Amino acid sequence: MRAVWCGFVLGVIGLQQQAALPSMMGWCVLALAWLLGVAVAVKAWTIVRRRARVSVDARRWAHAGWGALIFAAACSGFGYAAWRAELRLAVALPAAWESRDIEVSGYVVGLPSRDKIASRFLFEVESASAPIVRFPKTIQLVWVARDTPPPVLEPGSRWRLPVRLKRSHSTANFGVRDGEATLLARNVRATGYVSVPEHALLLAGNASGIGVTINRWRAAIRARIDVVLADAPHRGIVIALAIGAQDAVSTADWASMRNTGTNHLIAISGLHIGLVAGFAAWFAGSLWRRSAFVGRYWPLRVPAQKIAALGGALFAVFHAALAGFNVPAQRALWMLAIAALAFVGGRRLASSVVFAWALGLVLLTDPWAVLSPGFWLSFCAVAAILFAVSGPRRRVRLPHDPDAAPVHPLRRAWQRCSNAFARYVHDSTHIQLAVTIALAPLTLYWFSQIPLIGPVANAFAIPWMSLLVTPVVLAGAVLPMPLDAWAFQVADGLLRIQSVVLHWLATPTWAVWHLPRPGPWALVCATAGVAWCLAPRGWPLRWAGPIAWLPLLLPPPSGPPHGAFRLTALDIGQGNSVLVETAHHALLFDAGPGPESTHAGERVVVPFLQAQGVTALDALMVSHEDSDHAGGAPAVLDGVEVRQLLASLPQRHALWAQARKVGAERVQCAAGQRWQWDGVDFTILWPDERRLRANPNDQCCVLRIRTAGRTGHAGHGYAANPTPALTALLAADIEAPIERTLLARDPDALRAQVLLVPHHGSRTSSTEPFLDTIDPLIAIFQVGYRNRFRHPHPGVFARYEARHIELTRSDTDGAVRIEASGTTLSLERYRDTHRRYWMDR
The missing domain is CATH 3.60.15.10 (Ribonuclease Z/Hydroxyacylglutathione hydrolase-like)
Known part of the structure; x- marks a missing residue:
């Protein structure tokens, strides 16, 4: 199954690099290629079953079968992504209706953003005055302030709006992310603005549904944070940690965290969801074990460990929903759900199997996730951790001396605590170093810089954010007034301390290394170097892995010749x-x-x-x-x-x-x-x-x-x-x-x-x-x-x-x-x- 999902992912990635979708001839070639791969795989496995599995010939056919299976899965991924793209691109605003007055009715979706100039929001269209057969279902609108500020738009509120739209279009530049791909991934097939705000009409009755309800909760939490923190410098980070909305994060905070390599902590990622799921699992298991206090003996019927796993997974779903189901949250959610279901079913899955299933399911739901930095940074970080800890662990057993004097219990407890702390520091350092090495090429590709101070900054910021800031923010999100205000204020105070430390760490000129965006071959070489360097203990010449990073350090493309x-x-x-x-x-x-x-x-x-x-x-x-x-x-x-x-x-x-x-x-x-x-x-x-x-x-x-x-x-x-x-x-x-x-x-x-x-x-x-x-x-x-x-x-x-x-x-x-x-x-x-x-x- 791991091989199948890997092939599927390769096919999806290949489709997103194409200049055009397959024509009828292309679909026929793709179908023939898929049939050929399946036929070779079936033939190979038939031969392997007939012959001795240990023979050289059988091993060759097994390798051929796995290669054919991966090839067929890649064709399936390519075809699936192309089919999804055809369906999505079939809905578009005709060019003749661009910049023309259209009246649309529908409701606000997602979480609108608002400033002094305008409100920006997604709008789900239920009906439109334009006689267009396949009118875009989701449009992105801007409500610009004129004589009066734009209204506060609530998720699910229904409006009739006069708008002027244009087709989904964005800027296109060398080395800069493609905005049109982002719009396509969000299924936004038209953008525009409210042309005559005076004629906008709020309709009776709000939209309903689970998504709308969750977005209302998110909007309520955001409004409460805005009231409590008002002009606090780190209000945007508190909002991002609570509901996953990053539009309010200040430019200064972005710059500080980007230059220290800690900007991943702003997003509700696997680290935060894992923390919440772990706490929920402990809470659910504790309640289940104590059911005897209410005259029930539920652990005798269902073990508390299984209830804890299900409780953690269910609460992770809720937390991921509050985060807006971004790609890192989806990855963490799928991994937790698969692991929990396997545990409840009495099966034990390898970490690589859970990882492969999460990778495939994310792309199955959203084939355009591969175009976002969050996809690569999240999955590559987890892959680096799994790969780095996959080798045999070194165990040291102290010799037992029967003639030695007995150790005092307090001293023995102190030794155990100190040894546990030393192991924690060693493992944390190992994992942090592995993630830093693995993400350096990707950070350079997406952001054209490598924060050299990143390992030190993360060693401080990860436990600070995970153990202090995030729990306080989440407590504020669930506590009633006025307790929530105290929690949000404490979180802002902790972020002030963190900001001072990160600013001090980013002050040296060498803290950030700016390099040009690497090309594809430099990335391939760097990936091989990362894998070689992070290989398990005993892998030959691990010290030579960084040599493959040398293409990343090449000077920027040469300028024109002298006189040009x-x-x-x-x-x-x-x-x-x-x-x-x-x-x-x-x-x-x-x-x-x-x-x-x-x-x-x-x-x-x-x-x-x-x-x-x-x-x-x-x-x-x-x-x-x-x-x-x-x-x-x-x-x-x-x-x-x-x-x-x-x-x-x-x-x-x-x-x-x-x-x-x-x-x-x-x-x-x-x-x-x-x-x-x-x-x-x-x-x-x-x-x-x-x-x-x-x-x-x-x-x-x-x-x-x-x-x-x-x-x-x-x-x-x-x-x-x-x-x-x-x-x-x-x-x-x-x-x-x-x-x-x-x-x-x-x-x-x-x-x-x-x-x-x-x-x-x-x-x-x-x-x-x-x-x-x-x-x-x-x-x-x-x-x-x-x-x-x-x-x-x-x-x-x-x-x-x-x-x-x-x-x-x-x-x-x-x-x-x-x-x-x-x-x-x-x-x-x-x-x-x-x-x-x-x-x-």
Whole structure:
């Protein structure tokens, strides 16, 4: 059965890497492959039964049979995941109904999140005014505050809402998690907002069901914590430990726990569920054993151990439900349930069998779980523990001396306690070291860093959270008022102490090791090294295991050659963010929107820079103060080292103070500034520092990037003329008046092969004389999918098409990467080279 589940998991993982779902021919090939695997397995086992099992020939056929069985199981997993994907993708909002007014009726599901700006929630649609046959059943909505704050939405409350929807779409960037996959895993097939909040109507009667009831309990606990802790700094962690909702965890807490490798303690994982299940099992068993006090002798009929196992498993179900059934909670729940059922049935299952069943059942219920970090971190941590403790344990037996003097009972008790404590410390250290080693490659892959201080931080934080904070939080969740308030306040006080310790541990510069995101072969080598290093005692050359980790330590991908540049235009929704790299330098032009919109700075830009191995920016250029350009800059200043802030911002802007705080040089952007990096010239063409304008768009920094070569211009096509330099022009949000000014000043300075389209293609920019003068080969439109500004304007987009310019759009192509080297421009679109079957579906 372990082999079957392993094959099934491999098939599910393989499907999630496909660019398209199987066609009819693909299904036929898959069915034939499955039949072939089953036939070979049956034939192999038939031969093994007929011949002696100990013969060499029989062993070969047995191995062939197991391989065929795993192959058939992989085909089954691939087909099952593809079938589930076909069913889910068949329900979608038609493109013709995007951004149109629709009235939907239904109820709130899950646990809504709310701040001063908006409420975000999932909505289960019962009926819709649009005549769509298969209308999305679950949609994700935002209720934006206008004149009055958005209402407090209760799980299960039924509403009639006017909404505007769009198909499930998210940003797509190199080295950053795919948001569309997350939406698909949650079965969210459309997203949107409440278009006319004044017309929203609360309907009579609430939805019913077990899920709704549990979510109401979760909402009530959260509301109570909000009242008790109010503005307490660690209120978000208390909420996360109580009900599994992590949206209220502060940025400071996330940073501290991520840099110390303790962020797994925020989630309700197997550690917490195991703790709760253990306490529930002890409580249920104790009550059962004491049934004689009420005149019953139940242990004579059913052993108390079995009641304890069932009680622990049942309470684990309840606790996992409060956690929202996240992947780590599902893993712990399945393992506990399988082990409890086996124990009650009088069977003893190996740990690997329980692990394999839990792994298969998680993917059977949710084939998209493999796309989340929690799946890999949770299951790999448990696998590392089981593998590390699987070897023979060393036992030391002291010689018995019959002539020795008798030992005092107190001394004997002290020796037993000290030996037990020493064994506990030894086993805990062994397990913690095994988990740290096993998760290091995965932590590097998902978060581009390895917290070197992690083992020390976890040695303090795990018992602190498990033995003190978590029990107090859970007690607060079940105690009545005002006892719950005392419990939550005590938990916040304990978290304050923990925060001080973790902050002190994360202070040294060496505490966190930032590395670029490893490739697949580096991960395979690291996995082999982990398995070799954690092998049981007696395995040969265990000390050589870390040698396989060397590919993880390779330097980041080399930059372009000397005299060339690489330009990566990120997909950050509506806004600008472009990374410009030369051989040894990096410049970030704008940082996208911030907390007021999509949090692109911390959600996309910083993870992208870390995944690419860009730990320091030689310059951060903020073109102007509009939020879709400057909103993400604070997150960049906090997330990576910035040596210079070059910006066109008012002196009062908060970014200047933040740049001073992090030690970055501060320079006001002005026309005429020039510098050279690695044979590439950088020139600022605008703004004119002598003119102060009220419109921020008129003060935009316009940056020209040019390789070495004689001035001139190439014709259309990707192969440029050998004589001219290759040039990129980043025009930010300039509009027609500034375009005319630049044309009048120096038309030759504007000629470029690559153009970041001014003002996202608005109708107030990209005038025809401006385009004719630049005559670009490639034009980059950084626009949000179905953005409210309707950028790019159809007429402006038609101007570019009429000139046969190679056009890229972040809303359809994702991030784009352009490299100007020698005499050639190369263009890569993310959604072409990293396509998955759910994109644009």
